[in-house]
Amino acid sequence: MESVSALIRVSLPNYLKNLPIxxxxxGIASLSGQDWLSLVPFVGTVSLIVYVTVQAFKPKVEKKNFPVNLKIQKENAKVVNMVDIEDLGDKVSYCRCWLSKKFPLCDGSHNKHNDEMGDNVGPLVLKRKEPSK
Ligand code: FES
Known part of the structure; x- marks a missing residue:
């Protein structure tokens, strides 16, 4: 127990006092390569302590199955949209986020969702190929 006490009371303060902080x-720009090397164990230890602490107190997110479609045609067992290829026009965007008020067409609702959720969903864009000249 004395060795632990000496480590905490003497060695650790001396170690910290000699760090080139x-x-x-x-002043960061004036640190030498040797200074940076001597900081590696300290930064690594602090990072490990912070990581372990955050992991210990992080709320546990229970992963459950959840529906993707929250509101579109919920009365139907399956949402199916049929479109004739001839009716597509030159360019059309189909929603893949299930949030569009014009479903199955994209109305840009995915942009708000992406901003709020940090997600990256977007439409399926069908575009007629330009005739080659
Ligand atoms: S609104 Fe759903 S992909 Fe654009």
């Missing part, structure tokens, strides 16, 4: 942000 700059006094200002601009």
């Amino acid at each position: 700059p006094d200002s942000v601009s």
Whole structure:
């Protein structure tokens, strides 16, 4: 127990006192390669402690099955949309996020969803190929 006490009371403060921690942000630029190397164990240990602490207190997210479609044609067992190829026009965007008020067409609702959720969903864009000249 004495060795642990000495480690905490003497060795650790001496170690921390000798770390080349700059006094200002601009002092970071003046650190030598040797200074950076001597900071690696300290930064690594602090990072590990922070990571373990965050993991220990992070709320556990229970993964459950959840529906993708929250509101479109819920009265139907399956949402199926049929479109004749001849009716597509030159370009059409179909919703893949299930949030469009014009479903099955994209109305841009995916943009708000992506901003709020950090997601990256987007439409399926069908475009008529330009005739080659
Ligand atoms: S609104 Fe759903 S992909 Fe654009």
